[in-house]
Each structure stands twice: as C-alpha cells, then as structure tokens.
Amino acid sequence: MRRAAWGFLTPFLALFALFFVLPLGYALVRSLYAVRRPGLGFGPASVEFAALRNYAAVLADPVFRSALGRIAVLGLVQIPVMLGLAAVLALLLDAGLARAVRWFRLGFFLPYGVPGVIAVLLWANLYVPQVFPLAWTDLLAPPYVLAAIGNIVTWEYVGYNTLILVTALQAVPRSLIEAAAADGAGPWRTAWSVKLPLLRPALVLTATFSIIGTLQLFSEPAVLRTITPAVSAGYTPNLHVYNTIFTDDLPHLGAAQAVLLAAVTFALSIAFLRVTRRWSAA
Amino acid sequence: MRGRALACAVLAAALVYCLFPLLWLLAAATKSPSELYGTAPFGLTPHAGERLAGNLRALFSRDGGVFARWLLNTLVYAGGGAALGTLLAALAGHALAWYRFPGRGLVSVLILGGVMVPPAVLAVPVFLLMSEAGLTNTMWAVLLPSLVSPVAVHLMRLFSAASVPGSLLEAARLDGLGEAAIFARVVFRLLAPGLTTVFLFQLVAVWNNFLLPLIVLSDQDLYPVTLGLVAWQGNAVRDAALTTLVITGSLVAVLPLIAAFLLLQRYWRADLAAGGVKD
Numbered sequence: 227m228r229r230a231a232w233g234f235l236t237p238f239l240a241l242f243a244l245f246f247v248l249p250l251g252y253a254l255v256r257s258l259y260a261v262r263r264p265g266l267g268f269g270p271a272s273v274e275f276a277a278l279r280n281y282a283a284v285l286a287d288p289v290f291r292s293a294l295g296r297i298a299v300l301g302l303v304q305i306p307v308m309l310g311l312a313a314v315l316a317l318l319l320d321a322g323l324a325r326a327v328r329w330f331r332l333g334f335f336l337p338y339g340v341p342g343v344i345a346v347l348l349w350a351n352l353y354v355p356q357v358f359p360l361a362w363t364d365l366l367a368p369p370y371v372l373a374a375i376g377n378i379v380t381w382e383y384v385g386y387n388t389l390i391l392v393t394a395l396q397a398v399p400r401s402l403i404e405a406a407a408a409d410g411a412g413p414w415r416t417a418w419s420v421k422l423p424l425l426r427p428a429l430v431l432t433a434t435f436s437i438i439g440t441l442q443l444f445s446e447p448a449v450l451r452t453i454t455p456a457v458s459a460g461y462t463p464n465l466h467v468y469n470t471i472f473t474d475d476l477p478h479l480g481a482a483q484a485v486l487l488a489a490v491t492f493a494l495s496i497a498f499l500r501v502t503r504r505w506s507a508a
Numbered sequence: 509m510r511g512r513a514l515a516c517a518v519l520a521a522a523l524v525y526c527l528f529p530l531l532w533l534l535a536a537a538t539k540s541p542s543e544l545y546g547t548a549p550f551g552l553t554p555h556a557g558e559r560l561a562g563n564l565r566a567l568f569s570r571d572g573g574v575f576a577r578w579l580l581n582t583l584v585y586a587g588g589g590a591a592l593g594t595l596l597a598a599l600a601g602h603a604l605a606w607y608r609f610p611g612r613g614l615v616s617v618l619i620l621g622g623v624m625v626p627p628a629v630l631a632v633p634v635f636l637l638m639s640e641a642g643l644t645n646t647m648w649a650v651l652l653p654s655l656v657s658p659v660a661v662h663l664m665r666l667f668s669a670a671s672v673p674g675s676l677l678e679a680a681r682l683d684g685l686g687e688a689a690i691f692a693r694v695v696f697r698l699l700a701p702g703l704t705t706v707f708l709f710q711l712v713a714v715w716n717n718f719l720l721p722l723i724v725l726s727d728q729d730l731y732p733v734t735l736g737l738v739a740w741q742g743n744a745v746r747d748a749a750l751t752t753l754v755i756t757g758s759l760v761a762v763l764p765l766i767a768a769f770l771l772l773q774r775y776w777r778a779d780l781a782a783g784g785v786k787d
Contacts, residue, residue, distance in 0.1 A: 230687035249633030
C-alpha cells in the first residue's frame, strides 16, 4: 500500500522538486549574492556574498515601490468592480428571470478562453479612435493606460468568476429559497437577503485568486509596452523583475525582487483570508 | 415584469461587453490594412471573403510559413502539457485521497504551499536552472515546467475523495487487482469529469503563460503562437502589413480553444473550481 502510494506520487513530486522547490531555493540563494566589479567597474567581476544588501536596495528602489503602488490602485478598483459585476450577473442568472441561461453563461465565459496576450492585442486596436470610433480618445495614452489594463483584465476574467459564483449559488439549498418565497420575499429580496450572504465564501475565494493574479500581472503590460510608450519598463512589479534581470543584466537584484514579490503575494493573500474569515463565515 | 425586463437588459449588456471584441476580431480579419482605419468597425466590406482568404494566405506564407509551426508548437505545449500534467495530478491526487502513509501530511502541506507560489516568480529561476542544464531554447524548457500544477493535484484529490467509493476499491482488492490496475481500470473512469475540468484549466494556464516561453526560448521556430504574434506586433510599426496578420493570426489562434470549450463544456465541472480551496 505504502509502496503504491509513493509510486503514484513520485512522477509528480520529482517534477515538483525540480520546477518548484529547486528554483525557489535557487532564487533565495542567488538573492543573497551580488556581482562586484573592482576598479571603477573595469576590473574582472566576481560574485560575492551580499547578505541582505539586495533586499535593502529593492526596498529603497523607487521604481519597485511605484510599481507596487500602481498595482495596489489597480487591484483596489478593478477587483471590486469585476467581482461586483460577476456577483450581479450570477444572481441574475440564478434568479431564473432570463431565458437561455446556458447561452448567457457560455457567452460570458468565452473571453476566459482567449489567451491574455491575444486579449491585449485585440483591445489595443479597440482603444484607437481611428479603428474603433467608440474610443473617444487614444485610450493607451498615459492618463488612461492603467484603466485600459484594468478593463482588459476585467474582460478576461469576469465571466470565469461569474461561473464560479453561479455554481456556488446552485449549492444553496432550494428549501431556503422556497422558505423565503413563502415568507413573501420576491426574487430581488431573496437575492439580496438570502443568496448574497451565502455567496460570501465563494467571493472570498475569487477575491483571493484575483489578488494573487493582480500582483503577478505581466503579460498585459509586457505586450502593451510593444504598442504604447505609456507603459514603462518597471510598470508592474513582475515586469520590473523581468527587465532588471534581462535588460539591466542584474540577476541577483532581480532574484531579490522576485522573492520579495512572492513574499508580498503570500502575506497579502493570507492576510486577506484572515480578515475576511469572520465575514465569510457569518 | 419591470424587474424581469431590467434583469434581461443587464444580462444582455454584459453579453455585448463580453462578445463585441470577438465580433470585431472576426470583422477585422476580413479587411486590408487600409480598410482597418475608417471603415465601420463591425461592418463587412463588399469583398470581405476575398480579403479574408488573402489575409489567411499571407498569414500562413509569411516568414516561410512560420505561423503553422507556431500553432503546432502551441498544440504540443498546451495540449501535451495539459494532458500529461492532468495525468500526473490524477495519480498524485488519488494517492493523497485514498492512501495513509508516513509523510502524507508533509506532502499535502508542500502541495498547498505550491498553490500559493505564483508561477511568474518561478519562471526566472527555472530559466537559470535550465540554462545550467543546457535546456534553454528547446521545447523541453516550456513543456517540463508546464506539467507541474499543485492546484491540479489539489483539485484531483478533492474530486477523487468525493467521487470514488471506498467500497469499490476494497472490492477490487479482494478480486486480486493490483493498485496500479485499480487506478487504470476502476478509478480512472470515475474521475472523467474531474479530469476534463482539470485538463481545461491546465490548457488555459499553459496557453496563457507568456513569461516562461518568452524567457526560455530565443529561436522563433520554437515559439508558441502567442509569443510569435507579439513578435510580429513589435515589428508592425515598420511593416504595416503585419498589423493585419496579427489580427488574422489572433482569430485563428483563438478558435481552437473556443472550440475545445464548446465541445467539453458538457463534461466541465465548475463546482470543482468553486470548491477548490474551500475545503
């Protein structure tokens, strides 16, 4: 029995060790070293132990900090808008007011099947007034580009989240809804007072995934950068990590940025789950 | 009745929001670069069919037909990665759901911890390790990391625990079936809906992963279609014809995944996704 269990686990665990544990350890070790170039930077370079100096440099880096700030603004606006919309759509679908619910669900879900990169290429055209007259101005210009990214992310994931919320609603005991109806509650009232509170655990779950996804935002700004100068090399934390390592050729500093970003992601998602625990259980 | 009309209006508006970019893509693929500007965005020009055929011909002949190559690569990365990855996750999930063994708790914690680690954080160290192993700029560099999904193991474990009756496993053992045979002949079939769901999730995840191929591949012949299209987009400033090819290519690249969703949606178990981390 034991042998069988390990037999089933070994193929996955071997790859998990190679592509999760080892890289994470490698990044941690690397973040503690730095390249030193003696003699005004013209001498032979050597790698030496730097303790936490890379981390201090990242924390003091204004680009990294403003990238985090930008992502925070995006997350604080985009996630509530997207999940609010998803909750409304899920409640409407569940109320059975519309016909052809299956087709609505499928239609909402389709953008999830569009790769993020292609979603950006697509929307980048729709943001240009000459191509798409509903765009009142160049929406890829600096004042709008963050909102433009938020809209792309919302478009990609609102249907996916709606589907998860609809499924969570299907698990609500029908007796509870019938009881509400018997008490004279209409569909609106039932949605607000009975179903919405029961949706809380699923909302917390989708919000957690959205927080993680927002902090990791890479392909949207990376692709937009090839289209508009409004997206800088350090626009989001992940883009900054990428450019630190591959454009600036500072792999050790980049490793420290990546580890810090992982730590922030981890801490924020745990904190969010903690804060919402009571709310979602109530 | 007024409430019903309002509900339908909101749903219809949301549907328009979700679908109009795709409809625009469909219309734009039937236009020449100059028609892209100044014609009705959703309208079809008189020679739309001709133009679409021309765009497709140009798409598949550009740079020695590299686009077909990109599609094929994507099929290998996303299809192969998702199929093999789902199988690995099913095996591991089955072990965690139905066997008691020392180290089970530790393995579970490791895998749950893995769910929290964002793949983007791993991409760079994976690249550095790959380059030490001499694997960068090979298909393996994209394929191998794509096989590992802790979320998939977690979902398969929940699904296995919920949909395989323990008594059936006992009966199979009494019949003298080995553990591997039990999995292959009894369990695998019961897991079908879970396997489909996890397969689709993995398919989307690999298809969406832009950072990993961007970092580990430099040879254009190995690109997945997303990376190839972005490379073309980057050159579109100098070569306006590429704009149309990127649009037509996007349409062609989106169709297989949408087809996969439409075909598999009957077997798709969204409750699995909804309950994924709650447990």
